[in-house]
Amino acid sequence: MIRVNENYGKLQASYLFSTIASKVSAFIEANPDKDIIKLGIGDVTKPLPAACIAALHAATDEMANESAFRGYGPEQGYDFLREIIAVNDYQSKGANVAANEVFVSDGAKCDVANIQELFATDVKVAVPDPVYPVYVDTNVMAGRTDIFTNDRYQGLTYLECREDNEYVPELPKEPVDLIYLCFPNNPTGATATKEQLREWVDYAKATKSVILFDAAYEAFIRDESLPRSIYEIEGARDVAIEFRSFSKTAGFTGTRCAFTVVPEECMGYAASGEAVPLHAMWNRRHTTKFNGVSYPIQKAAEAVYSDAGKMQVKELTDYYLKNAALIREKIGELGYHLTGGENSPYIWIKTGGDSWEFFDKLLNEAAVVTTPGSGFGKCGEGYIRISAFNDYDKVVEAIERIKGVLQ
Numbered sequence: 147m148i149r150v151n152e153n154y155g156k157l158q159a160s161y162l163f164s165t166i167a168s169k170v171s172a173f174i175e176a177n178p179d180k181d182i183i184k185l186g187i188g189d190v191t192k193p194l195p196a197a198c199i200a201a202l203h204a205a206t207d208e209m210a211n212e213s214a215f216r217g218y219g220p221e222q223g224y225d226f227l228r229e230i231i232a233v234n235d236y237q238s239k240g241a242n243v244a245a246n247e248v249f250v251s252d253g254a255k256c257d258v259a260n261i262q263e264l265f266a267t268d269v270k271v272a273v274p275d276p277v278y279p280v281y282v283d284t285n286v287m288a289g290r291t292d293i294f295t296n297d298r299y300q301g302l303t304y305l306e307c308r309e310d311n312e313y314v315p316e317l318p319k320e321p322v323d324l325i326y327l328c329f330p331n332n333p334t335g336a337t338a339t340k341e342q343l344r345e346w347v348d349y350a351k352a353t354k355s356v357i358l359f360d361a362a363y364e365a366f367i368r369d370e371s372l373p374r375s376i377y378e379i380e381g382a383r384d385v386a387i388e389f390r391s392f393s394k395t396a397g398f399t400g401t402r403c404a405f406t407v408v409p410e411e412c413m414g415y416a417a418s419g420e421a422v423p424l425h426a427m428w429n430r431r432h433t434t435k436f437n438g439v440s441y442p443i444q445k446a447a448e449a450v451y452s453d454a455g456k457m458q459v460k461e462l463t464d465y466y467l468k469n470a471a472l473i474r475e476k477i478g479e480l481g482y483h484l485t486g487g488e489n490s491p492y493i494w495i496k497t498g499g500d501s502w503e504f505f506d507k508l509l510n511e512a513a514v515v516t517t518p519g520s521g522f523g524k525c526g527e528g529y530i531r532i533s534a535f536n537d538y539d540k541v542v543e544a545i546e547r548i549k550g551v552l553q
């Protein structure tokens with residue numbers, strides 16, 4: 147008989163955002179006349195930058211021309227995109243990243259999920275709490291955890307992000323091998339300083355562990371003292387893999403393009419203790435299981451780095467940060483403790499009560515969708531996340547509705 151991967155049976159009944167979608171659908175069905183405003187899922191609402199659209203059209207026209215037509219491209223990404231990423235996102239900021247270390251993909255979520263295939267099933271994994279659910283669920287699927295009890299999976303090390311540590315976790319008290327970090331953070335919106343990241347790099351070097359650094363929201367950083375990449379930290383190339391996305395940076399959520407950086411110096415270890423280059427392993431995994439991002443989409447991503455593209459991306463992220471500033475201001479006036487929204491599109495709000503009850507209250511009484519903090523982990527209980535990804539006028543309306551319910 148064909149057996150199944152029984153680790154899937156350990157997963158909780160529903161993925162967070164599918165549960166939210168189900169609740170929202172039920173509300174709409176019961177209240178067809180209500181205008182619902184969604185500030186929950188982190189999907190963008192503004193169109194792609196004009197420079198990207200122009201490049202996308204031009205590349206599409208090339209595909210209609212026999213002399214310019216392209217079939218399969220390199221799985222790792224076209225050189226024109228890998229090189230411009232390395233120069234603009236890293237080398238121009240003092241981070242030593244080469245083009246061949248950049249792997250273009252169709253989403254940071256996919257890469258964050260797939261990267262764990264490189265590591266043994268018995269490695270000790272550390273995740274933040276609250277946490278982007280993909281970090282946890284993919285390791286559950288791979289068999290790195292035991293059962294789910296007391297709101298946590300046994301076998302995982304949870305790095306608590308609390309109000310008293312400003313939502314930046316401390317180093318683990320027990321040995322770990324694989325460490326997930328995300329800054330600016332999803333869901334809390336918290337940021338980490340260079341000094342804080344240096345502690346993590348030093349820890350990873352001392353313990354021969356690897357950091358998986360999710361920098362999907364770096365384009366929202368406005369504080370110049372904050373690092374945009376972990377490779378701004380000396381020694382990080384030896385111990386860190388970084389993930390980035392064009393989804394929130396330039397609105398590519400519907401067109402799909404991202405990239406992962408795996409430095410040639412970054413090592414894992416065989417059972418014998420022999421160092422194994424993770425760059426070569428990821429290259430093999432990527433070329434075996436992925437057929438590459440389409441040429442027109444990669445040309446659109448390349449346009450992000452043009453002079454016009456840079457200006458338009460800045461305008462786009464400024465727009466969402468304007469939304470975030472309004473949410474911070476108005477919710478703060480109601481007396482709630484909050485973080486994020488200054489160098490991040492997410493605002494993390496302490497409600498003091500049951501997260502799902504608060505979610506339901508805002509949905510049923512204000513017709514506003516947020517995200518319950520408990521869906522991100524045990525330390526998220528008593529919080530909600532509000533996303534700044536929506537039209538400014540709708541955010542204004544949503545905040546007025548929320549104030550009417552909470553005041």
